[in-house]
Structures are given as structure tokens and as C-alpha cells.
Amino acid sequence: MYTCKQASRIASDALDRKLTWYEWLNLKLHLAICAMCRNFEQNIHLLASTVKKPDDTAAVTLSADDREQLRKNIQSILENK
Amino acid sequence: MAHEPASAEWQRVEEWIADHGDYLYRFACSRLNGDRETALDLVQETLLAAWKAHHQYQGSSSLRTWLTGILKHKIIDHMRARSRMEKLADDVSNDPASDWFGTDGHWHESPKTWSASPEALSENRDFDNILKACMDKLPPLQAQVFFFREMDGDSSEDICKNLSISPSNFHVLMHRARLSLRHCLELHWFGQQRKNS
Numbered sequence: 129m130y131t132c133k134q135a136s137r138i139a140s141d142a143l144d145r146k147l148t149w150y151e152w153l154n155l156k157l158h159l160a161i162c163a164m165c166r167n168f169e170q171n172i173h174l175l176a177s178t179v180k181k182p183d184d185t186a187a188v189t190l191s192a193d194d195r196e197q198l199r200k201n202i203q204s205i206l207e208n209k
Numbered sequence: 210m211a212h213e214p215a216s217a218e219w220q221r222v223e224e225w226i227a228d229h230g231d232y233l234y235r236f237a238c239s240r241l242n243g244d245r246e247t248a249l250d251l252v253q254e255t256l257l258a259a260w261k262a263h264h265q266y267q268g269s270s271s272l273r274t275w276l277t278g279i280l281k282h283k284i285i286d287h288m289r290a291r292s293r294m295e296k297l298a299d300d301v302s303n304d305p306a307s308d309w310f311g312t313d314g315h316w317h318e319s320p321k322t323w324s325a326s327p328e329a330l331s332e333n334r335d336f337d338n339i340l341k342a343c344m345d346k347l348p349p350l351q352a353q354v355f356f357f358r359e360m361d362g363d364s365s366e367d368i369c370k371n372l373s374i375s376p377s378n379f380h381v382l383m384h385r386a387r388l389s390l391r392h393c394l395e396l397h398w399f400g401q402q403r404k405n406s
Contacts, residue, residue: 131314140384144365167320172387177327179359188235202222
């Protein structure tokens with residue numbers, strides 16, 4: 129039977145890989161009798177569905193100066209290689 | 210311009226800046242907590258590295274995906290350099306489980322139910338700030354792994370390959386990141402919400 133420490137690890141792994149049948153069964157058995165780990169599992173699932181992809185389409189853009197600086201720096205490095 | 214480097218070569222980089230510069234810059238900014246100066250440096254390093262390695266680009270992924278992959282490496286290198294190497298090693302070798310569990314493997318402090326909908330939380334700016342602050346407290350490697358997995362939705366296999374870590378280390382890091390974030394959010398958000406309701 130898993131301890132809470134082991135069960136929390138397997139519950140976390142379940143979000144990132146497919147559990148073996150043995151792990152899955154042991155996790156279910158532990159969760160059936162442990163409200164604390166059920167809460168942990170609920171918490172990390174909520175965490176996973178809440179953190180969102182940062183908005184890479186947001187309005188952050190290179191300023192004209194930045195762009196020019198970038199061009200100059202790269203050009204001078206390429207010239208002096 | 211005095212003399213252009215073998216013009217086709219230079220033109221290639223110019224095109225990259227024009228087509229992907231903004232995207233790469235945004236990508237870097239969002240992962241560096243808005244540190245625009247470092248973001249610009251890393252975009253520059255990325256373009257130079259890409260230029261050096263462009264013959265390796267197979268065209269199997271889109272050019273943007275390829276450039277973004279290089280940028281990710283640069284961000285990771287930067288994070289590594291910023292934190293001391295031994296601290297990074299600690300991420301994996303030191304077991305902070307005693308922070309959360311007794312020697313018998315039981316919780317020190319019982320996790321409680323979180324009553325909130327993901328949609329409502331995602332749109333709550335105050336929550337977003339607390340979440341960011343909690344993520345800032347994670348050791349760098351944990352933060353990166355968590356970011357790539359949960360925010361970028363990268364596969365576990367890709368993350369292990371990109372960061373040169375073993376699957377078992379990856380799962381240890383994810384477990385620890387979730388334990389820390391869960392604790393931090395309970396302390397600074399969900400616990401407070403319960404108190405106020």
C-alpha cells in the first residue's frame with residue numbers, strides 16, 4: 129500500500145506519463161481511503177488547468193531601436209567572424 | 210553599410226529578424242518575467258546560433274519551431290548560469306520531502322479541497338499575480354520544467370531531451386514543483402479565500 133508521499137508522487141506522474149496498471153491500481157486504492165491525497169490530486173489538477181499558456185501573441189514587440197540594434201550587432205559579429 | 214557579409218548569409222538573418230523577431234522576443238520576455246534586456250540578448254544569441262547551425266535545419270519542423278527550440282536552450286542556459294550549478298544539482302539530489310511529509314510518509318499538513326473553477330481563476334488577475342510570485346520561488350530547474358510542461362504543454366520526452374535530464378529526475382522535479390506551488394497557493398490564496406468567505 130502506498131504512503132501519502134508515494135501516492136502524491138504517482139498522482140503527479142499521472143499528469144505527465146501513462147501509469148503502469150500496478151501504479152494505477154495502488155493509487156486508486158490509496159485515494160479510496162485517503163481524503164488528504166484526494167485533495168492533493170484535486171489541487172494539482174486544478175493547478176494544471178489553471179496555469180495557462182502565456183500569451184505569445186500579446187502586444188510585446190521589438191521596438192524600432194531594438195530591431196536596429198539587433199541587426200547591427202549581428203551584422204558586426206558576422207563581419208568579424 | 211561598409212561591406213556586407215556574404216550577402217545571402219546576412220539576408221537570411223535579416224529575414225529571420227523580420228519574420229520571427231517579434232515572436233522570439235515575446236517568447237523570451239514571457240519566460241524571463243519581462244526582463245526585456247536579457248530577452249533581447251538571448252534573441253540575438255539565438256539568431257547567431259541558428260545562423261551557425263542553419264545547415265542542420267532539416268525543414269522537418271517549421272522554421273519558427275526550430276528557432277524557438279534554440280531560444281529555449283538559450284533561456285535554459287541563462288537560468289543555469291544565473292543560479293549556481295551546485296544549487297541546480299540540489300534540485301535533484303536534495304530530497305525536500307521532509308518539508309511536506311513525515312518519516313512515515315504522511316502529510317505534515319493536510320491538503321484541503323480547493324473550490325474554484327479554472328476559468329474563473331485564469332481570469333483573476335490577483336490570483337495570477339500570486340501564482341507568478343509562487344513560481345518565482347521555485348528553484349530554477351523546477352520552474353523551467355514546470356513551465357515547459359504545464360504552460361507550453363511540451364511532452365515529457367521532449368523536455369527530458371532538451372534539458373538532458375532522465376525521466377525519473379523529470380518526474381521528481383515535477384512532483385516537487387507541484388508540492389511547492391500547491392503549498393504556496395494554499396497559503397497565499399485558497400487559505401485566504403476560505404478565511405474571507
